[in-house]
Amino acid sequence: EAQVTQNPRYLITVTGKKLTVTCSQNMNHEYMSWYRQDPGLGLRQIYYSMNVEVTDKGDVPEGYKVSRKEKRNFPLILESPSPNQTSLYFCASSLALGKQFFGPGTRLTVL
């Protein structure tokens, strides 16, 4: 089944404790992206990647890192999480920049 998977789906952590949210797709998509969704603000792009080893900042990259060492994986790294990074995170992938296929979401709470 074609899909985008994210792990974990839910995470409660504390300020400053490094964490990684994984994203994997099995559709051989070149383009992958991370978004965060906050009430009243809609979906905002954090980082995107057009292919392996090619990443670029979206609208809200501060406090996040990404890597794209393999085509199928695009992990989101929070080196030192802070409470303002409490949010719902979505990973998405597509061929070039066509229709985005979204993962199930990761709800992160930083205390």
Added chain:
Amino acid sequence: ILNVEQSPQSLHVQEGDSTNFTCSFPSSNFYALHWYRWETAKSPEALFVMTLNGDEKKKGRISATLNTKEGYSYLYIKGSQPEDSATYLCAPNYGGSQGNLIFGKGTKLSVKP
């Protein structure tokens, strides 16, 4: 930061009503417009990707039009059903296949049986 406006913010209609809403975006350097449907507790799901001025796409009872010169797109739902209740998001892309999507805040549609 580019401003993408969707109106109305929310809409309540009766089952069977037809409805439409708007996405407005800057027209300069426009490449493509995406529409997504987002049901509560689920992930956004792609409806359409449109690129050409005057383009019209249709999927069942849902259709969309695009005006790239003036920077707007309409989404129409014919004969709304309760299962159409969702938030509808538009997202223009300005960088082509090398760019990124800018999402609007969405129009939340509620269809009462």
